Amino acid sequence: MPKVKVCFICGVIDKESDKSLFYIPLGKLEEWQKIIAKPGLTRASRLCEAHFEKSEIHKGTQVGNDFVPATRNRLLTKNVVPTKNLAGNLKTD
Numbered sequence: 001m002p003k004v005k006v007c008f009i010c011g012v013i014d015k016e017s018d019k020s021l022f023y024i025p026l027g028k029l030e031e032w033q034k035i036i037a038k039p040g041l042t043r044a045s046r047l048c049e050a051h052f053e054k055s056e057i058h059k060g061t062q063v064g065n066d067f068v069p070a071t072r073n074r075l076l077t078k079n080v081v082p083t084k085n086l087a088g089n090l091k092t093d
């Protein structure tokens with residue numbers, strides 16, 4: 001059975017979606033709990049990419065004219081905090 005992707009704020013994400021989920025960086029749980037209004041954030045919680053600036057997410061590497069996607073998206077820095085769509089009212093872009 002495929003693993004269900006669950007974002008702490010959005011809920012279940014369509015498994016066909018290419019949205020990436022991110023764990024909370026080590027030592028950042030308390031800080032993130034203050035930022036995210038919804039109670040219950042834990043170390044096991046994950047947030048999807050809708051809550052981060054696109055510039056904070058590493059999706060791959062530009063090599064000349066080609067974009068080589070990373071095998072696994074990751075957050076660029078340990079200090080990144082979620083800034084977008086924190087109330088769960090996702091707007092599509």
Ligand SMILES: [Zn+2]
Nearest residue numbers: 007009010048
């Ligand atoms: Zn989300």
